[in-house]
Amino acid sequence: MRTDAARNRAAILDATRELIAEPGELKLSAVAKRAGIGQGTLYRHFATRDELVGALYEQEIDELVERAHLLLEQHSPLEALERWFDQLAGYARVKGGVINAVESSVWADISAHTHTKLGRALNELLSAGAAAGVLRTDLDPRDVILLSWFLAHVQPEEWDDRVPRLLDVLLQGMQSTGIRS
Missing domain, CATH: 1.10.357.10 (Tetracycline Repressor, domain 2)
Known part of the structure; x- marks a missing residue:
């Protein structure tokens, strides 16, 4: 995995870890925003x-x-x-x-x-x-x-x-x- 791809994946997982502990439904758009990436990048990692x-x-x-x-x-x-x-x-x-x-x-x-x-x-x-x-x-x-x-x-x-x-x-x-x- 390229360095930027690995960094994006780590940011996505870190954002998910933070958001999943909060009340309410986990929204992928919120994950992308918290991770500082676009939704397309998120979907390339996790469909x-x-x-x-x-x-x-x-x-x-x-x-x-x-x-x-x-x-x-x-x-x-x-x-x-x-x-x-x-x-x-x-x-x-x-x-x-x-x-x-x-x-x-x-x-x-x-x-x-x-x-x-x-x-x-x-x-x-x-x-x-x-x-x-x-x-x-x-x-x-x-x-x-x-x-x-x-x-x-x-x-x-x-x-x-x-x-x-x-x-x-x-x-x-x-x-x-x-x-x-």
Whole structure:
């Protein structure tokens, strides 16, 4: 991809990330305007709104996966998981907008493709924590995905107060201290 095309694609995805979190329907004309490009440029990259939103969702998942690897290189397993949960919370805000913006049949395709990647990243975090003796050994990635679904149900006005507390409860429940597994 040419440099200007890559720059335009990144600007489109950044604009979509910002706009999708706002109330109301995601309009492609608003995305183009926010990205500082013409609508023709937007349509050359993404022919439909579903295609655009799917690309944003996949990018978010890829960033979560990459973040898991980097965090494990830089931090203890427990701290890596805690920091990864912070990233997951930010992703959940985008995911809520994605779910609202995409047709249910398209969502099923997007979701099936990305859950495998997310599961691998979670498995790496959980395995490192279990090996270090700080996380329960009876957890698997699907457990964490199911437990973290609360993020999709937190209202925007309560996000800043409620999400850190709930993530802390989740993380404490995953720790091995006093747990027989």
